[in-house]
Amino acid sequence: MAAKAWGGRFSGESDAQVEMFTESISFDARLAPYDVQGSQAHATMLAEVGLISNEERDQICGALDEILGEIERGEMPFSASLEDIHMHIERALIDRLGDVGRKLHTGRSRNDQVATDMKLFVREAIDRIDGLLADVQRAFVERCEGDQDVILPGYTHLQRAMPVLAPHYWLAYCEKFQRDRERLADGRKRVNLSPLGAAALAGSSLPIDRHQTAELLGFSEPAANSLDVSSDRDYQIEFVQNLSLIAVHLSGLAEEWILWFSTEFGFLSLPESYTTGSSIMPQKRNPDVLELIRGKTARVIAAVPQMLVLLKGLPMAYNRDLQEDKIALFDAYDTIAACLELMPGMISGAALNRDAIAARLEEGFLDATALMEYLIKKGVPMRTGHETVGKLVAECENRGCTLSDLSLEQLQSACDLIDEDVRKVLGTKNAMAALVSYGSGGKEPVTEQIGRWRERLDS
Structure with missing residues (x-):
C-alpha cells in the first residue's frame, strides 16, 4: 500500500476489482500539463515561504518537466493501482527525488x-x-x-413569411x-x-x-x-x-x-x-x-x-x-x-x-406585410390593413396570381387609399427594399450590420 497516497492507514492491498472500479487515469490523463503547472507554482510558493529550499524547488520543477515530457511522448505506463494522473506524477517524482519529491504535497490535498x-x-x-x-x-x-x-424567403412556422x-x-x-x-x-x-x-x-x-x-x-x-x-x-x-x-x-x-x-x-x-x-x-x-x-x-x-x-x-x-x-x-x-x-x-x-x-421567390406572398404597412402609412388602422391584405391574398390564391399581378383597380376595390405608388412595395425585391428599421433584413440595415461585425471581429 506504500504506493497509495493514503496507504499508511491500511495494512492490506486493495482488491483488484476495486482498483479498476475507482481508477480515473483512463480519462484524467489529459490533465497532466495542468497538474504539472499547478505543482510547479505550489513548489515555487513553498520555497518562498521557507517550507522547502530553493534547491529542492528547482529539483522538483525540473523533474516535473521531465515527467510531463515522458507523458506527452507516451513513455509513462499507466496503472489502475495509482488511480489518477495526479498520483502517477507524484509517484514518478518520488521515484526520481525520494524525500524531496515527498515534500511537494505539503500544504495541499488531492x-x-x-x-x-x-x-x-x-x-x-x-x-x-x-x-x-x-x-x-x-x-x-x-x-x-x-x-x-x-x-431569401424568411420563415416562421417553416412557412414563407417575409424576404x-x-x-x-x-x-x-x-x-x-x-x-x-x-x-x-x-x-x-x-x-x-x-x-x-x-x-x-x-x-x-x-x-x-x-x-x-x-x-x-x-x-x-x-x-x-x-x-x-x-x-x-x-x-x-x-x-x-x-x-x-x-x-x-x-x-x-x-x-x-x-x-x-x-x-x-x-x-x-x-x-x-x-x-x-x-x-x-x-x-x-x-x-x-x-x-x-x-x-x-x-x-x-x-x-x-x-x-x-x-x-x-x-x-x-x-x-x-x-x-x-x-x-x-x-x-x-x-x-x-x-x-x-x-x-x-x-x-x-x-x-x-x-x-x-x-x-420561386415570388411564391408565398412575401410582400404581404409590406403592403399592409403601406396601408398603415396611408392612415389605415393596422388591424384593418391586416384584414384587407388578407382578403387580397385570398383573392390571389383563387386567381392563381401574386399581389403584384393585381391591377390598380383590383387593389383599390379592396381599399380606395391605394395609389400607383403601391408598386414600390409589391414584389419580393421591393418588399425587401422597403425594410429600413434598425436590425431588419433590408439592404441598408444589413450593410450597416456587416460593417459593425467586421469592425467587431477585427478588434
Missing part, C-alpha cells in the same frame, strides 16, 4: 490539487471555444459581400454565437478563482501563500472559502450549460442547411468534401457531416442533467462522486470543439443556388 487542475483546464477550454466561435463568425461575415444581392437579404441570415448566426461567447466570458470570471491551498476542506496550519500561487497561475485571486472549494463544481456545470446552448445553435444551423440542401428546397449546395454517398443509391450525396453535428449535440445537451444529478444530493465538502464530473465535461467540450472546427470550411465552401431561389 482535493484542491484536482480542483486547480480542472479550473486550469476549463479556463483554457473556454478560451479555445471562444476562438473557434470567432472563426465561425468570421466565416459567415466573409460570405456576406458575395451574397449581398441574394434575397430578407442572405447576409441577414448569416449575421443572425453571428448574433447567436456572440451571445455564446459572452456567456463563456462571464463564466470565465467564476472559473478564474484559485482553489490551490484550500487543502482537503479546511485550509492549512502551514504558512502557505495562496495569493502567490493564484498570481503564478494567472488566477484573479484565491477562492475565499476552503470548504466551498472542495465541493464547488458550479463553474463546470455553467461551462457545460454554455456548451449546451452552443450545441442548440449548431443543431439549428445544421437542421436548416440540411433542409436547404434537399431537392425540395434546393437553396444550397454543400462542398463534396463535407458530404458522403450511399452504398446502394449511386446518385445520392448526403449531408452526413451536418447530420452528425445535429446528432452529436444531443450528447452535449445530455451532459447538463448528468452534471446536475451528480451534484444534487451531495453533502459538503468533497465526495468521491465528483470524480465522475470529468467524463461529462470532457465529452461535451470535445464534441463542441470538433463540431466548431468543421464549420468554417463548410460555411465558406457552401454555395447558394441563386437560380433555384429566384425561380
Whole structure:
C-alpha cells in the first residue's frame, strides 16, 4: 500500500476489482500539463515561504518537466493501482527525488490539487471555444459581400413569411454565437478563482501563500472559502450549460442547411468534401457531416442533467462522486470543439443556388406585410390593413396570381387609399427594399450590420 497516497492507514492491498472500479487515469490523463503547472507554482510558493529550499524547488520543477515530457511522448505506463494522473506524477517524482519529491504535497490535498487542475483546464477550454466561435463568425461575415444581392424567403412556422437579404441570415448566426461567447466570458470570471491551498476542506496550519500561487497561475485571486472549494463544481456545470446552448445553435444551423440542401428546397449546395454517398443509391450525396453535428449535440445537451444529478444530493465538502464530473465535461467540450472546427470550411465552401431561389421567390406572398404597412402609412388602422391584405391574398390564391399581378383597380376595390405608388412595395425585391428599421433584413440595415461585425471581429 506504500504506493497509495493514503496507504499508511491500511495494512492490506486493495482488491483488484476495486482498483479498476475507482481508477480515473483512463480519462484524467489529459490533465497532466495542468497538474504539472499547478505543482510547479505550489513548489515555487513553498520555497518562498521557507517550507522547502530553493534547491529542492528547482529539483522538483525540473523533474516535473521531465515527467510531463515522458507523458506527452507516451513513455509513462499507466496503472489502475495509482488511480489518477495526479498520483502517477507524484509517484514518478518520488521515484526520481525520494524525500524531496515527498515534500511537494505539503500544504495541499488531492482535493484542491484536482480542483486547480480542472479550473486550469476549463479556463483554457473556454478560451479555445471562444476562438473557434470567432472563426465561425468570421466565416459567415466573409460570405456576406458575395451574397449581398441574394434575397431569401424568411420563415416562421417553416412557412414563407417575409424576404430578407442572405447576409441577414448569416449575421443572425453571428448574433447567436456572440451571445455564446459572452456567456463563456462571464463564466470565465467564476472559473478564474484559485482553489490551490484550500487543502482537503479546511485550509492549512502551514504558512502557505495562496495569493502567490493564484498570481503564478494567472488566477484573479484565491477562492475565499476552503470548504466551498472542495465541493464547488458550479463553474463546470455553467461551462457545460454554455456548451449546451452552443450545441442548440449548431443543431439549428445544421437542421436548416440540411433542409436547404434537399431537392425540395434546393437553396444550397454543400462542398463534396463535407458530404458522403450511399452504398446502394449511386446518385445520392448526403449531408452526413451536418447530420452528425445535429446528432452529436444531443450528447452535449445530455451532459447538463448528468452534471446536475451528480451534484444534487451531495453533502459538503468533497465526495468521491465528483470524480465522475470529468467524463461529462470532457465529452461535451470535445464534441463542441470538433463540431466548431468543421464549420468554417463548410460555411465558406457552401454555395447558394441563386437560380433555384429566384425561380420561386415570388411564391408565398412575401410582400404581404409590406403592403399592409403601406396601408398603415396611408392612415389605415393596422388591424384593418391586416384584414384587407388578407382578403387580397385570398383573392390571389383563387386567381392563381401574386399581389403584384393585381391591377390598380383590383387593389383599390379592396381599399380606395391605394395609389400607383403601391408598386414600390409589391414584389419580393421591393418588399425587401422597403425594410429600413434598425436590425431588419433590408439592404441598408444589413450593410450597416456587416460593417459593425467586421469592425467587431477585427478588434
